Amino acid sequence: MHLRIDDIAKAWSGHTVLDGVSFDAGENEFVCLLGPSGCGKTTLLRIVAGLTAADAGRVILGGRDISALPARERRMGLVFQAYSLFPDMTAAANVGYPMRLRRDAPAKIAARCSELLERVGLGGLGARFPDELSGGQQQRVALARALATEPAMLLLDEPLSALDPAIRGQLRSEIRLLQRALGIPTIMVTHDQEEALAMADTIVCMNRGRIEQTGSPRDLYERPRSRFVAEFIGRANLLPTAFVRDAIPGFLERRPPGDEATYELCLRPEDVVIENDPRGEAVIEDTVFLGNLARITLAWRGRKLLVEQPGRSALNRGELVSVDALRGAWVCA
Amino acid sequence: MGVRVKRMRTTGMLLLAVPLLFLLVFFLHPLATVLVRSVTDAQGMPTFANYVRLFDDPGLPRAAMRSLVIGVATTLCTVSLGLCLAMALHRSRLPGKALIRTALLLPMLAPSLVLALGLVCLLGRNGLVHRLTGLPTDIYGFWGLLIANTLYGLPQVVIIVSAALARTPARHYDAAESMGATPWRQFLDVTIPRLRFALLAAAFLVFTETLTDFGSAVVVGGSYRVLAVEIYGEVVGQLDFAMGATLGVVLLAPALLSVWLARMARRRQDTGDASPGRTLVPARHPWRDVALGGISLLALLPLVGVVATVAYVSVVKLWPYDRTLTLANYMGGMPDGYGPVATSITMSLLAAGAGVLLVFALSAGLRRAPPFIAKPVQFIASLPAAVPGLVLGLGYVLAFNHGPLSGWLYGSVAIVAACSLFHYHAQAFLTMQTGMRQVPEALDDAVAVSGGSTFHVLRDAVWPFAAPAAISTFFYLFMRSMVTLSGVIFLVTPELGLASVTVMRLDENGFLAQAAAYAMCVVLASALALGAMRLLLHVLKDRRHVA
Incomplete structure (x- = not known):
C-alpha cells in the first residue's frame, strides 16, 4: 500500500516540531526517517500511527485520508525502542494480544502466534515471559506482535538502539529480510546513519522539523544537498569555494551558480587520494589504525583534511604527500 | 483530532x-x-473574638509552650536515635538486624496511646516496677510523654533515613577510602551530607506528629497538658466547637509549615544515582558496631519492654493488685x-x-x-x-x-x-x-x-x-x-x-x-x-x- 505524508505540521506548546513535512512511501518500500534527536522524526511516526494528532496536513494510505482515524483502525504494526511487552504475559500471549482485542477465535490466535514466533526465529519460546528473554528476543516478540494483525504498514521506532552492537547488526538484516518476504511497506525511525544506510530503500533525512533531503542511501551519501546531510551521513571534508579555486580548480566546473558562500564542496574521506611525495603540499598530522581502515589527518594549505585508506597505511606522521580528489559534491552551506 | x-x-x-x-x-x-468556624461567632457573623479569647485563658499559651517544648525535645531524641538505628541497620556488621527491624514494627501496629499505656503500667505510680521493687516511680508528665512520643516516632525516622542511606552509592566510600579518609571522616563527609534532607524531613514529620497527637498526651501527660489535649477538652468536655476550631487552626499552622519545609527539602534532595553499582558491605570496625549496638539496645529495649508490659497486663486478673494470669480480659x-x-x-x-x-x-x-x-x-x-x-x-x-x-x-x-x-x-x-x-x-x-x-x-x-x-x-x-x-x-x-x-x-x-x-x-x-x-x-x- 502506498503512503503519502502531506504537509504535516505539529507544535508542542508553541514550539514547532514538524514544519510542513511531506514524503511518499511506495509499496514494499523500506523508508528510514533519519535525523538527530529532537528533529521530529518520532513525532512524525506517531502521527502516522495515529498516536499523536497533527496540527495540519494529511496522512493518506492507499488513496484514503486516514488523518482522522484512531490508531486502532489504521492497521499499523508498531515496534518501539524497548519496554513495550506486557511484563506479565508470555511471549505468545503478547503476540496474540491484538488478536484477542479483535476477538479472534482462540484456535486461530494460537496458530497464528506460533507461526509468527517461528517466523521471527523464536519457535518454542512462546511460553517464556519477557524477563526470561534477551533484549534481542524481546524485540523479536515485539516485531511478531506488530505483524499479528497483518497490518497495512510496519512502523519501527528505533527498534534496535537499545540492543548490543552485535545483536543489532544481526537483527538489522533479519528485519530487512522479513520485510522483503512479507512485502510490507515499512517506516523506521533512527538516529543511526549506519543503520539507515544499511537498511533503507529510501532515507528521509530530517533536521529541526523539516526534511533536508530524501533519496536512496547512495544518493544521500554521494550527492548530499546540504551541509547538514553531508555531515550527518558519513564523514565529510567541507571546503569553501575560494579554497577549491586555489587547490583543486577542476571541481569548479560543476559548481552551481551562486554567491561565494552559498556552496561548499563535500569530499568524502575515501575519495581523497594521497601519495608519498617529497614535494607534496600536505603533511600527515596523525594516523589512526582501525583494522581494516586507516584514518589519516592531513594539514593541507592551512586546512585539515580527513582521509581514509583501506587496509594498513604505510604513511607516517610528518611525511609529505600530494593530494587529489576522485569525486566531490557541491552542497548548500 | x-x-x-x-x-x-x-x-x-x-x-x-x-x-x-x-x-x-x-x-x-x-x-x-x-477555618470558617474559627472566624465566625454563634450567629455566623465574621469575628476574630475566638482568637482573642485564646489569650484570655492563661492555660492555652502555657499549653502551646509545652507543645512546642515537647515537640522539639521529642524531635531531637527521635532523630538522633533513629539515625543511630538506621546506621546500625545499614552501616554496621551487627548481628540480629532482623530483630531490630521486627522491634521497630511494633509501634506501627498499635495506636499511639498503647506505648503510653505500657509506660504507665511499667513505670506509673502503681506500675510494675513500683510493685516489684517498691521504688516510688511516677512517669506522668514531661518525661513520660517524651519517651512515649520518641518510641512512637522512631520507626518512621528509621525508614526515611534508611532510604537515604540505601541511595548512597558504595563508590563514594571507595573514593573516600582511597584518598585516606578515616571511617569517622567518611561518616562526616560522605554519609551526613547525603542524609541532610532525609534528617530534615524526618525531623519535621516527628515534630508535626508530636504536636498533633493526643493519644499519648491523654494517657501519660498527666498534669502536663499540651495543646492537643486542650482541643479535646474544649470539644468533648465543654462542647465549645468554636474554640476547638480556633485551636485547630493554631495547630494547623505549624503542621502546614513543617510539611511545606519538608517538601522544599525533598525538592532539593539528591536522589542519588540511577545505577547504585556495587552493594555496600560495611568494613570491619568493632568499636563502631559496639557503639551502635549499645544505642540500639538503649532505644529498643524500652520499646519491646513497653509493648511486652501491655501484653502481660492484658493477661492479668486485676491489674495491678492481683497478677494471676488469666485470659478473662479477652473473654469478656x-x-x-x-x-x-x-x-x-x-x-x-x-x-x-x-x-x-x-x-x-x-x-x-x-x-x-x-x-x-x-x-x-x-x-x-x-x-x-x-x-x-x-x-x-x-x-x-x-x-x-x-x-x-x-x-x-x-x-x-x-x-x-x-x-x-x-x-x-x-x-x-x-x-x-x-x-x-x-x-x-x-x-x-x-x-x-x-x-x-x-x-x-x-x-x-x-x-x-x-x-x-x-x-x-x-x-x-x-x-x-x-x-x-x-x-x-x-x-x-x-x-x-x-x-x-x-x-x-x-x-x-x-x-x-x-x-x-x-x-x-x-x-x-x-x-x-x-x-x-x-x-x-x-x-x-x-x-x-x-x-
Whole structure:
C-alpha cells in the first residue's frame, strides 16, 4: 500500500516540531526517517500511527485520508525502542494480544502466534515471559506482535538502539529480510546513519522539523544537498569555494551558480587520494589504525583534511604527500 | 483530532473527577468548615473574638509552650536515635538486624496511646516496677510523654533515613577510602551530607506528629497538658466547637509549615544515582558496631519492654493488685465485647478498599493529564499530609453532624472510614503514583495501536505495575485506620465504638487490664494484616514479571 505524508505540521506548546513535512512511501518500500534527536522524526511516526494528532496536513494510505482515524483502525504494526511487552504475559500471549482485542477465535490466535514466533526465529519460546528473554528476543516478540494483525504498514521506532552492537547488526538484516518476504511497506525511525544506510530503500533525512533531503542511501551519501546531510551521513571534508579555486580548480566546473558562500564542496574521506611525495603540499598530522581502515589527518594549505585508506597505511606522521580528489559534491552551506 | 483520542481524554477526565469530588466533599469541605468556624461567632457573623479569647485563658499559651517544648525535645531524641538505628541497620556488621527491624514494627501496629499505656503500667505510680521493687516511680508528665512520643516516632525516622542511606552509592566510600579518609571522616563527609534532607524531613514529620497527637498526651501527660489535649477538652468536655476550631487552626499552622519545609527539602534532595553499582558491605570496625549496638539496645529495649508490659497486663486478673494470669480480659468483662474491634475492622476494610479505588483512579487519571490540571490536583491530594487528624476530625463533626449529608453519615461507619482515609490520603496517593510511574509509555501506545481502549490500558499496561503499590496502599490504609485515634475520636457515638477509642476510654476509667487486652487485639489484627501483605507481595513477586 502506498503512503503519502502531506504537509504535516505539529507544535508542542508553541514550539514547532514538524514544519510542513511531506514524503511518499511506495509499496514494499523500506523508508528510514533519519535525523538527530529532537528533529521530529518520532513525532512524525506517531502521527502516522495515529498516536499523536497533527496540527495540519494529511496522512493518506492507499488513496484514503486516514488523518482522522484512531490508531486502532489504521492497521499499523508498531515496534518501539524497548519496554513495550506486557511484563506479565508470555511471549505468545503478547503476540496474540491484538488478536484477542479483535476477538479472534482462540484456535486461530494460537496458530497464528506460533507461526509468527517461528517466523521471527523464536519457535518454542512462546511460553517464556519477557524477563526470561534477551533484549534481542524481546524485540523479536515485539516485531511478531506488530505483524499479528497483518497490518497495512510496519512502523519501527528505533527498534534496535537499545540492543548490543552485535545483536543489532544481526537483527538489522533479519528485519530487512522479513520485510522483503512479507512485502510490507515499512517506516523506521533512527538516529543511526549506519543503520539507515544499511537498511533503507529510501532515507528521509530530517533536521529541526523539516526534511533536508530524501533519496536512496547512495544518493544521500554521494550527492548530499546540504551541509547538514553531508555531515550527518558519513564523514565529510567541507571546503569553501575560494579554497577549491586555489587547490583543486577542476571541481569548479560543476559548481552551481551562486554567491561565494552559498556552496561548499563535500569530499568524502575515501575519495581523497594521497601519495608519498617529497614535494607534496600536505603533511600527515596523525594516523589512526582501525583494522581494516586507516584514518589519516592531513594539514593541507592551512586546512585539515580527513582521509581514509583501506587496509594498513604505510604513511607516517610528518611525511609529505600530494593530494587529489576522485569525486566531490557541491552542497548548500 | 481523532474521535478516539477525544474519548480517551473523556475517560481520563472521568477517572479524575470522581476521586476529586470525594476530596472536595470529604477533605476540603470539612477543612474549610474549621477555618470558617474559627472566624465566625454563634450567629455566623465574621469575628476574630475566638482568637482573642485564646489569650484570655492563661492555660492555652502555657499549653502551646509545652507543645512546642515537647515537640522539639521529642524531635531531637527521635532523630538522633533513629539515625543511630538506621546506621546500625545499614552501616554496621551487627548481628540480629532482623530483630531490630521486627522491634521497630511494633509501634506501627498499635495506636499511639498503647506505648503510653505500657509506660504507665511499667513505670506509673502503681506500675510494675513500683510493685516489684517498691521504688516510688511516677512517669506522668514531661518525661513520660517524651519517651512515649520518641518510641512512637522512631520507626518512621528509621525508614526515611534508611532510604537515604540505601541511595548512597558504595563508590563514594571507595573514593573516600582511597584518598585516606578515616571511617569517622567518611561518616562526616560522605554519609551526613547525603542524609541532610532525609534528617530534615524526618525531623519535621516527628515534630508535626508530636504536636498533633493526643493519644499519648491523654494517657501519660498527666498534669502536663499540651495543646492537643486542650482541643479535646474544649470539644468533648465543654462542647465549645468554636474554640476547638480556633485551636485547630493554631495547630494547623505549624503542621502546614513543617510539611511545606519538608517538601522544599525533598525538592532539593539528591536522589542519588540511577545505577547504585556495587552493594555496600560495611568494613570491619568493632568499636563502631559496639557503639551502635549499645544505642540500639538503649532505644529498643524500652520499646519491646513497653509493648511486652501491655501484653502481660492484658493477661492479668486485676491489674495491678492481683497478677494471676488469666485470659478473662479477652473473654469478656466488656459490655460491648468485641463489637468495637469488629467495627474497627469493618471501618478499616472500608477505608482501605475505597481508598485503593479512589487513589488508583486519581493516579491513573493524572498519568496523561496536562500540567495545568495535574499540578493543582497533585497539591490537593498531598495536602492531607499537612492536616493533623484532630483538625480533620473536628472538621468532620462541624461539617457532617448537621447539614444535607448528616442524615446518612452521622454515626455511620462510612463517615469514620472517610475521615481515616482522607487523613492518610497523601501517603497512599504517593505510593500509588510511584508505582504507576514505572509503567513504560511504550506500553500505553502498544495497547492503543493493538486496538485497546482506556480500560485495556488500565488492565493490561498499568495494573501489572500498579498491583504491588495497590496492595501496599490497601494494607497501609487498613493498618493506619485500625490504630488511628486523633481523627476519629470526635466521630464515635455510643452506638459506634472503635477499638482504639475503647482502649482510651477503658484507660480513662482505670480498667487497665481490659484496655491492654483491647490494645493487643488491635496489635494482633494489624500484625495479621502486615503478614498478609508481605505474603501477598511475595507471591506476586514470584509470579509477576515486571522488571
